[in-house]
Amino acid sequence: MSAESMRIELCRALRESLGISSVSSVEELRREVEARGLDIVLAPLGDDGLYACVAKRVEAYVRIVDRVEIERELGDVRCSEGALEAYVGIVKGFSKDGAEVRGMEILREVYSDALLEHVARIAASMSGASHVKIVHREGFAGVGEPILLIACCAETRFAARECVSKALDMIKLLAPLTKVEVLVDGSRRIVVAGLSMPVET
Numbered sequence: 001m002s003a004e005s006m007r008i009e010l011c012r013a014l015r016e017s018l019g020i021s022s023v024s025s026v027e028e029l030r031r032e033v034e035a036r037g038l039d040i041v042l043a044p045l046g047d048d049g050l051y052a053c054v055a056k057r058v059e060a061y062v063r064i065v066d067r068v069e070i071e072r073e074l075g076d077v078r079c080s081e082g083a084l085e086a087y088v089g090i091v092k093g094f095s096k097d098g099a100e101v102r103g104m105e106i107l108r109e110v111y112s113d114a115l116l117e118h119v120a121r122i123a124a125s126m127s128g129a130s131h132v133k134i135v136h137r138e139g140f141a142g143v144g145e146p147i148l149l150i151a152c153c154a155e156t157r158f159a160a161r162e163c164v165s166k167a168l169d170m171i172k173l174l175a176p177l178t179k180v181e182v183l184v185d186g187s188r189r190i191v192v193a194g195l196s197m198p199v200e201t
Helices: 003-018 027-036 070-076 110-126 156-174
Strands: 041-047 050-055 061-066 083-090 101-108 131-137 139-142 145-153 177-183 188-194 197-198
Touching: 027 131, 061 188, 070 145, 083 156, 083 177, 110 139, 110 156, 156 197
Parallel strands: 061 131
Antiparallel strands: 041 050, 083 145, 101 139, 101 177, 131 145, 177 188, 188 197
């Protein structure tokens, strides 16, 4: 994805996550954020003039791994508030059109780490959570294996649940890692925003 395409996707994702429909540029977004008094700032993302929203007082922990070990990852979360909410994404055995799936290939993109941290901080800022952990798998994962963990710590269960929901929505929207369905018949399809497209071989 080019720098300009990434800029457009970031602005679109930020608008949707903040509930803003009229903003079309980073500068307008900055003014809207300031006007609303949100506890986030726009910070550089990489060296290409891209920007992401970063919560000022949030503990965000992001990792991309070759295997998601749910119990160990959740055991590492230190939550001293009232609620911890977790979501585990698992490879399904069937595609949306009913095709049988053998597994999923997850490919890391250039901005994957930075975008996942951006997602964590935005989700926390919008929900009031204090701690967000996102662990995303890369490489091949078979049916039934976990590929994504989102854990949010907040004062109430409602805030923790909202944080998980916002983080998941943004991950699906930004697609920080490329997902390729590997079907039982040997064909492969890219999955974007829940839709599958054949991969030419």
